[in-house]
Amino acid sequence: MKRTTEKLLKWYAEHARALPWRARPGERPDPYHVWLSEIMLQQTTVATVRKRFDDFIRRWPTVRALAEAPLEEVMAAWAGLGYYARARNLHKCARKVAHELGGEFPSTPEALRRLPGIGDYTAGAIAAIAFHHPAVAMDTNAERVIARLFAVTEPLPGCKPRLRTLAHELLPRHAPGNFAQALMDLGAIICTARNPACGLCPLMDDCAARKQGLAEELPRKQKNPPKPHREGKAFWIDRADGRVLLRRRPERGMLGSMVEIPSTGWDGAPPAFAGRTPFRLEFDRVRPDVRHTFTHFHLKLALYRLPEPLEVERARLLPLSPGWFWHPLEKLDTVGLPTVMKKAARLFLESG
Template structure:
């Protein structure tokens, strides 16, 4: 076993974080738990996932239970976690594994990668952690730790292959799961993006970047372009019996397949207020806007609502397009609004 690997594993044995999806020492974790946690953890912090993982497992204790759940319920349970393609793929993957693989996840990265929502990293992580298959799991933690250990100064993403080769040199064939998680915990606790705790690092004397005073500068990354600003309008249409008009978004694109308050497109320039309001109804404008930042743009959402709830008999005359529905206001929290829509609803349902 490589000297650095040995130090890493010894450190991990003493400092591993206790996390809900990890098995007690000496036990094999449930592949369903490993898979679910890895999907949730894609671009999402441990603190956020901690709160949601238990909810999911309580509600759907097995892969089969998740596969048999209605898709809307899974999407609603995912609301607020972001990157909603993950939720669509999660449900699709659960059904594929249950139906065509007899409920058993494949054990190799090559086969795992064929499943929806499982890419290079997640395939390696599941194979290593759940099945002890000798694979590396290159996430940003692993990339950072390896880039520093070997002082890789070439920027990401060009150096990805170099980093992977270095990681594979260190990979212990007998305990790949511990290695993957040791790399992650080291990256999360010691080898942090900013102000790494090199003095506490078990690999300090092996780390080329630390010796050169380069640790905090690695890995190098290219700067991201600034986010453009967009605007839109949301329309709150309440009915006299305490329901509000919602709709499901298209399958693909932003917030795909999620529920929203009827809104205009989010362009740079919203249409005039008196223009295309739903059903040509007359709306009042709320003072506060909703500001929300997505991955690649800032959104400023103007909020509109009817002066009075719509009488039932008038509401019945509205020609509801496919995907639109009246939803009880007292059950708004169970419908699964994405965060931007939750912010809007919280303002719209309150007083002016």
């Protein structure tokens, strides 16, 4: 096994991806950069995170700066990265580190896991990369490489403990951070999910899946049940002075604290102002519907708009609950709409 690890580390020394959050040779990794990038990379591609990471670091160069930022600003900066609970936990975690831990991240996986938004993988990655702690970090890339290297045919997620144990057997105690990043990079560049480049792989002579002709089949995955379909309605209520009515969603639940175009619940529940307006609001249907897929369901959002913008004085008669506000249309880009609402806003603007 030692030989396999050596080959992997040698390959990494020559082929590591240059990523903005990685320390250059001779530099100490910044735990804040490692943590921020790992949270951003959960469920999001490296290509998307590359630019957004730089924006975050420019705006909030330290964990203390991020902790002092209002949650709404962090949520708006997160818009488009999806999985918004991550942004709320990011902010909570920054506050905890800044206010309770003196601005220093803990160095062990056990202590890191006690922070908001940090699970097994992220704790292992931060501990190994930022603090050289002998931990493994099993992301999908690492799982794929290990499953193939040892020809593990049991499907995911059941085989996860076995993959972790096998990765531990390869873990070099002198270079846990490079080992974690080498597995990630090998999985991203060579041992890809489809068409792995086995002929270029530094581990080809040691790889059981390659020898057995199983490389493309592994890792196997348990079949997920099909995602359910949900439906809702979104309403475009604009004013003659170029403002549109938006609302901030409640902190808990899907897209918590994000800004949205007023909508029904996605189970058909009416919007909060229904029945309480002092005059009847008539809407035209806008086509096509918005279709968006979340982790656990598909959503179809039917769109409705006022035929004409409301006169400002008349719009002021609408009783607005806390969290509802009129927002300038020309600043819609900066309010931090989640992707599903961006799709709806684009269709509304094209229909106007």
